[in-house]
Amino acid sequence: MAAFISQGLQEEGYNVFVAYDGIYGLELVKQKNIDLVVLDIILPKMDGREVAKQIRTLGFTTLPIIMLTALGTTENIVMGLDCGADDYLIKPFKFKELLARIRARTRSGNLGENNNQKIVLSDLEMDVDAKSVTRAGKTIKLTSTEFRLLEFLLKNKNKVLNRVEILESVWDINFNLGTNVVDVYVNYLRNKIDKQYNEKLIHTVIGMGYIMKINN
Amino acid sequence: MAAFISQGLQEEGYNVFVAYDGIYGLELVKQKNIDLVVLDIILPKMDGREVAKQIRTLGFTTLPIIMLTALGTTENIVMGLDCGADDYLIKPFKFKELLARIRARTRSGNLGENNNQKIVLSDLEMDVDAKSVTRAGKTIKLTSTEFRLLEFLLKNKNKVLNRVEILESVWDINFNLGTNVVDVYVNYLRNKIDKQYNEKLIHTVIGMGYIMKINN
DNA sequence: TATTCTTTTTAATGAAATTTAAAATTAAAT
DNA sequence: ATTTAATTTTAAATTTCATTAAAAAGAATA
Numbered sequence: 452m453a454a455f456i457s458q459g460l461q462e463e464g465y466n467v468f469v470a471y472d473g474i475y476g477l478e479l480v481k482q483k484n485i486d487l488v489v490l491d492i493i494l495p496k497m498d499g500r501e502v503a504k505q506i507r508t509l510g511f512t513t514l515p516i517i518m519l520t521a522l523g524t525t526e527n528i529v530m531g532l533d534c535g536a537d538d539y540l541i542k543p544f545k546f547k548e549l550l551a552r553i554r555a556r557t558r559s560g561n562l563g564e565n566n567n568q569k570i571v572l573s574d575l576e577m578d579v580d581a582k583s584v585t586r587a588g589k590t591i592k593l594t595s596t597e598f599r600l601l602e603f604l605l606k607n608k609n610k611v612l613n614r615v616e617i618l619e620s621v622w623d624i625n626f627n628l629g630t631n632v633v634d635v636y637v638n639y640l641r642n643k644i645d646k647q648y649n650e651k652l653i654h655t656v657i658g659m660g661y662i663m664k665i666n667n
Numbered sequence: 668m669a670a671f672i673s674q675g676l677q678e679e680g681y682n683v684f685v686a687y688d689g690i691y692g693l694e695l696v697k698q699k700n701i702d703l704v705v706l707d708i709i710l711p712k713m714d715g716r717e718v719a720k721q722i723r724t725l726g727f728t729t730l731p732i733i734m735l736t737a738l739g740t741t742e743n744i745v746m747g748l749d750c751g752a753d754d755y756l757i758k759p760f761k762f763k764e765l766l767a768r769i770r771a772r773t774r775s776g777n778l779g780e781n782n783n784q785k786i787v788l789s790d791l792e793m794d795v796d797a798k799s800v801t802r803a804g805k806t807i808k809l810t811s812t813e814f815r816l817l818e819f820l821l822k823n824k825n826k827v828l829n830r831v832e833i834l835e836s837v838w839d840i841n842f843n844l845g846t847n848v849v850d851v852y853v854n855y856l857r858n859k860i861d862k863q864y865n866e867k868l869i870h871t872v873i874g875m876g877y878i879m880k881i882n883n
Numbered sequence: 884t885a886t887t888c889t890t891t892t893t894a895a896t897g898a899a900a901t902t903t904a905a906a907a908t909t910a911a912a913t
Numbered sequence: 914a915t916t917t918a919a920t921t922t923t924a925a926a927t928t929t930c931a932t933t934a935a936a937a938a939g940a941a942t943a
Contacts, residue, residue, distance in 0.1 A: 481787050482881060484825060509792075510785030529767035537771055538754060551745040555753055558728075580826040582875055594901060595874030631919090632903065638920060657911065657918065810890060847930090848892060854931065873900065873929065 452519075456489060459546050460553075473497025477505055485514065487557055489549070492520040492531065500534040507535040515556035517549070570605045572652055573665050575644065577605055584644075591643050596621070600636050601644070604653070604663045613660035637661055668735075672705060675762050676769075689713025693721055701730065703772055705765070708736040708747065716750040723751040731772035733765070786821045789881050791860065791868055793821055800860075807859050812837070816852050817860070820869070820879045829876035853877055 457467045468483055470476035472495040480488065488506065492499035503516050516536045520527065523541040531539050538552050570577045574587045582598055584591045593601065600621050604612065614633045618624045622632065637653060645651045654662050673683045684699055686692035688711040696704065704722065708715035719732050732752045736743065739757040747755050754768050786793045790803045798814060800807045809817065815837050820828065830849045834840045838848065853869060861867045870878050 482789055508785075509787055511787075525761040525764050528764050532767040532771040535774075545741040548741050548744050551748040555748040558751075581878065581880070582827040582872055595872075596902070598875070630904075634919065635903080635921085638922095641920095655919070812891070846893075850930065851892075851932090854933095857931095871930070 452491070456546075456549070459550075463550060465553075471495070473499065473502045476502055477509075480506055480511065480514070481509070487515045487517070487553060489517050489519060489553075490536070492518060492522065492527075500531060503531075503535040517552055517556065519544075570602075570608075572605060572608050572663060573650060575605075575652055577602065586644060586648065593640075593643065597636060597639055597643070600633075601640055604640075604661065608663045611656050611660050611662040617660070633661075668707070672762075672765070675766075679766060681769075687711065689715065689718045692718055693725075696722055696727065696730070697725065703769060704730065704732045705769075706732055706734050706752070708734060708738065708743075716747060719747070719751040733768055733772065735760070786818075786824075788821060788824050788868055788879060789866060791821075793818065802860060802864065809856075809859065812852060813855055813859070816849075817856055820856075820877065824879045827872050827876050827878040833876070849877075 453469050453471065457469050460467050468479050468485070470479050474496045476488075476490070476494070477497070479485065490499045490502060494502070497505075499518060499520075503518070506514060506516065515538070517538040517540060518531045518536040519540050519542060520531065521542045528539050528541075537556060540549060540552065568579045570579065576585050577583075579602065584593055584598070584601065600617070603617065603620050617633050618630075624630070637655075641653055645653055651666065652663050654664065654666065656662055669685050669687065673685050676683050684695050684701070686695050690712045692704070692706070692710070693713070695701065706715045706718060710718070713721075715734060715736070719734070722730060722732065731754070733754040733756060734747045734752040735756050735758060736747065737758045744755050744757075753772060756765060756768065786795065791800070792802075793800050795818060800809055800814070800817065816833070819833065819836050831844070833849050834846075840846070853871075857869055861869055867882065868879050870880065870882070872878055
């Protein structure tokens with residue numbers, strides 16, 4: 452069952468962690484940055500209702516919890532909801548319904564704190580809040596200047612930026628054209644971001660500047 | 668049906684407004700200060716799904732909507748939820764279940780509920796009300812400045828905070844950059860929180876600031 | 884009030900990391 | 914072939930951090 456749901460959700464683009472018992476599930480909630488919990492009632496080690504209660508007492512008051520169960524009686528539904536679940540789904544259920552309920556729970560507006568801004572270009576991802584960058588899932592360590600440059604390039608992806616624009620935005624220099632820092636730093640970025648991948652994302656437009664885009 | 672629900676809810680102590688068609692229901696949402704909507708799909712003048720959509724586009728993004736319907740097929744449930752409903756109840760239903768679902772929807776969003784707020788990051792727990800901090804179950808004694816700093820860092824976990832932001836929030840200083848109190852206090856926190864544990868939670872991002880997160 | 888203890892701030896140090904300018908190399912355009 | 918533009922490499926200069934110690938400020942106690 453868990454494998455089935457996990458695979459289905461991953462195919463929809465969700466990032467899924469699976470716990471096969473209640474204790475470990477609770478641990479995942481603490482460890483990872485979870486947006487929503489799908490919780491079966493009957494679990495080894497710790498009952499799903501107890502897990503829900505614990506999640507709430509830990510302070511995750513707005514984390515959506517959808518309970519899954521075979522027990523479809525009104526008493527069970529009422530008890531499950533009163534343990535802190537936000538929603539209740541009775542087995543057997545259609546996967547499409549689970550998806551719809553997940554969408555309903557994670558709709559913007561419901562989602563509280565965790566709206567961290569991400570910029571994406573192909574398999575390159577930048578988290579502006581965490582100041583972190585990954586390519587193909589692997590984290591890339593950048594210095595602050597490298598990060599600011601990449602941020603500026605990504606925020607203007609599909610647009611050619613000349614050296615003066617870049618100098619003004621990233622270095623706060625409005626005159627001195629006798630420097631080649633931009634070139635040097637584009638080189639640093641290429642080494643870290645493009646070198647080991649076939650698909651290049653940073654492109655030179657000779658006589659004009661640089662552009663980040665997916666090549667055709 | 669509406670009369671039955673209305674009476675039942677009133678007996679539970681809820682303040683109820685009843686609308687016998689969609690247009691008037693929408694009007695009530697705009698006029699009154701509604702905490703939750705129980706919405707039948709089949710309605711005169713305006714369909715329940717349309718009402719839900721309108722409520723959302725009017726800007727009531729978090730107002731809970733529970734849909735009632737006789738159409739229990741998956742397609743209908745999915746459509747109802749995607750119209751903006753938070754929950755879906757199939758007729759005939761037990762009144763107790765409706766009550767439980769209403770409680771689930773109005774639980775944490777309810778005003779005034781001042782239960783102790785906890786912030787958790789891995790095995791580090793902060794009780795903001797009790798002003799207490801534990802790591803791996805062991806209590807950690809913090810001075811007030813240390814606590815305020817940790818609180819700010821934890822409330823912004825997974826986000827890099829630069830020294831100016833920290834100074835402004837924790838020390839109420841908006842200019843003086845000639846101080847290194849932040850560094851010194853981060854060092855104090857590290858000694859108390861991270862030093863004796865393998866998993867470090869406070870991280871330096873050189874040239875950018877500090878971040879609290881679980882390292883991957 | 885004086886004394887002691889705790890907390891907070893400032894300052895100084897050395898180590899580590901980052902940034903920069905300049906030169907050397909390579910590639911592109913005329 | 915020559916000029917111009919772009920890239921890479923190097924090493925020195927600079928910045929940023931962590932840590933420590935000591936001074937200053939604040940609380941608690943006698």
